[in-house]
Amino acid sequence: VPGFAKGARALSSELEVLRDYLQQHGLRFTPEREAIVKEIFSRHDHFTVDDLYLSLYRTMPLLIEAGLISEVFQDSGHTRYEHTYGHEHHSHLRCRECGEIIEFHEPILADLEMRVSAEHGYLASGHRLEVLGICPSCQKKRSS
Numbered sequence: 397v398p399g400f401a402k403g404a405r406a407l408s409s410e411l412e413v414l415r416d417y418l419q420q421h422g423l424r425f426t427p428e429r430e431a432i433v434k435e436i437f438s439r440h441d442h443f444t445v446d447d448l449y450l451s452l453y454r455t456m457p458l459l460i461e462a463g464l465i466s467e468v469f470q471d472s473g474h475t476r477y478e479h480t481y482g483h484e485h486h487s488h489l490r491c492r493e494c495g496e497i498i499e500f501h502e503p504i505l506a507d508l509e510m511r512v513s514a515e516h517g518y519l520a521s522g523h524r525l526e527v528l529g530i531c532p533s534c535q536k537k538r539s540s
């Protein structure tokens with residue numbers, strides 16, 4: 397067919413379709429939206445939203461094993477995670493009232509980890525420190 401091949405374009409990828417759609421509707425192309433679309437298009441079944449949750453849930457231990465993410469702390473029964481790959485090891489300060497989290501880096505903790513694990517014959521693979529307390533702005537609210 398003359399002219400057919402000329403006008404034929406490769407089908408846009410699902411991510412391009414989403415990006416165009418969002419742009420036309422003044423919506424943002426967020427990493428969350430991208431991740432969901434990638435997950436959906438990587439499977440070939442008739443899935444429910446619960447299936448999506450489940451596969452994300454099952455991936456978490458894998459990502460921890462691979463050293464990409466780590467558990468930060470338990471928050472009223474929910475585990476919180478953060479991605480650690482490529483980030484300097486750090487510890488957390490957490491406000492009990494507003495939930496604010498501050499990250500800090502304290503080299504002395506790495507020395508402590510080595511010393512304590514050596515004392516107990518442990519082969520250490522990391523540590524986690526969370527300091528709980530009340531942040532400055534919550535302290536102000538309390539005293540006012």
Ligand SMILES: [Zn+2]
Pocket residue numbers: 491492493494495496530531532533534
């Ligand atoms: Zn606070």
Ligand SMILES: [Zn+2]
Pocket residue numbers: 468478486487488499
């Ligand atoms: Zn952190």
